[in-house]
Amino acid sequence: MATTTQPTRPSAAARIRRRRVVLGIATLAVALALYVAIGFALAWASMQPKRRAPTESPKDYGLAFEPISFRSADGVDLRGWYVPAGRARPRGVVIMCHGIDGTRQQMLGNARTLHRIGCASVLFDFRARGESGGSMCTLGYREPDDVLAAIAWAKARPELRGAPVGLLGASLGGATAIMAAARSPHVRAVCVEAPFSQLDRAVDCNFRRLAGGAGPLLAFPTRQAGQLILGRSGADISPVREIGRIAPRPVFIIADQEDDLFPAIETQALYRAAGEPKQIWTVPGAGHCGAGYMQPDEYKRRVTRFFLDNLK
Numbered sequence: 001m002a003t004t005t006q007p008t009r010p011s012a013a014a015r016i017r018r019r020r021v022v023l024g025i026a027t028l029a030v031a032l033a034l035y036v037a038i039g040f041a042l043a044w045a046s047m048q049p050k051r052r053a054p055t056e057s058p059k060d061y062g063l064a065f066e067p068i069s070f071r072s073a074d075g076v077d078l079r080g081w082y083v084p085a086g087r088a089r090p091r092g093v094v095i096m097c098h099g100i101d102g103t104r105q106q107m108l109g110n111a112r113t114l115h116r117i118g119c120a121s122v123l124f125d126f127r128a129r130g131e132s133g134g135s136m137c138t139l140g141y142r143e144p145d146d147v148l149a150a151i152a153w154a155k156a157r158p159e160l161r162g163a164p165v166g167l168l169g170a171s172l173g174g175a176t177a178i179m180a181a182a183r184s185p186h187v188r189a190v191c192v193e194a195p196f197s198q199l200d201r202a203v204d205c206n207f208r209r210l211a212g213g214a215g216p217l218l219a220f221p222t223r224q225a226g227q228l229i230l231g232r233s234g235a236d237i238s239p240v241r242e243i244g245r246i247a248p249r250p251v252f253i254i255a256d257q258e259d260d261l262f263p264a265i266e267t268q269a270l271y272r273a274a275g276e277p278k279q280i281w282t283v284p285g286a287g288h289c290g291a292g293y294m295q296p297d298e299y300k301r302r303v304t305r306f307f308l309d310n311l312k
Contacts (some may be wrong), residue, residue: 080124247275
């Protein structure tokens with residue numbers, strides 16, 4: 001007579017171990033999904049449009065002005081102000097480039113300073129900022145095209161034909177000004193404060209500032225997500241690789257010694273990569289884009305002297 005064997009059931013301990021493994025895998029999968037989602041959310045938030053109308057205008061600074069609009073190379077409509085020089089023959093025209101979450105209003109003080117030496121100014125909102133169009137901020141990928149469009153607008157203005165063009169930028173606007181100047185032979189001189197040297201490094205610096213030792217853990221998924229959204233590596237958005245092409249046109253870099261967003265090592269890397277003629281001014285005690293607050297008179301003196309010497 002044949003005998004049959006009954007399958008052995010796993011012991012209670014084995015079942016508990018199996019459940020723990022499954023639970024561990026599920027927990028790890030959820031944690032990984034959350035990690036990736038946080039990176040996407042942070043990258044997406046930084047690129048979303050930040051629309052707002054200006055609360056001040058050049059009129060509040062004693063300046064005549066004209067509202068203007070022009071179009072970037074990919075069809076994005078940009079809004080701005082034109083501040084004429086107030087003299088028959090402008091010394092030059094300076095294109096103003098604001099920071100990542102700023103608007104053209106941020107540059108009004110600079111426009112007034114340069115108006116006093118006979119320079120006209122073009123102040124505009126980058127794409128997805130202020131009153132300009134555009135579905136997202138591209139963190140320096142498409143923004144150089146916005147600056148090039150502003151230059152083209154100025155070159156076509158009858159009273160500015162033949163006037164030398166300068167660029168003045170802060171933070172992302174400074175990084176963008178460097179890349180635009182490297183691509184445009186029309187730019188005569190570039191003055192920037194607190195620009196980043198390369199976008200992927202800028203992301204790392206920002207997260208170290210916000211999260212300390214945990215910064216790299218948050219920076220990694222955010223970088224990857226940003227690159228996926230942009231379709232461009234952060235290492236490709238690189239003022240430090242382009243700044244050398246500006247020479248022999250002069251570059252003036254303003255470094256904020258206590259800048260915890262883009263540390264002095266970033267600014268120094270840009271200075272080393274720049275060709276001659278170049279100059280750098282490091283402002284003790286100044287935080288990010290704080291030179292004009294820490295030393296307002298010296299800031300005005302150095303910026304005006306730079307453009308007086310180089311817009312001829």
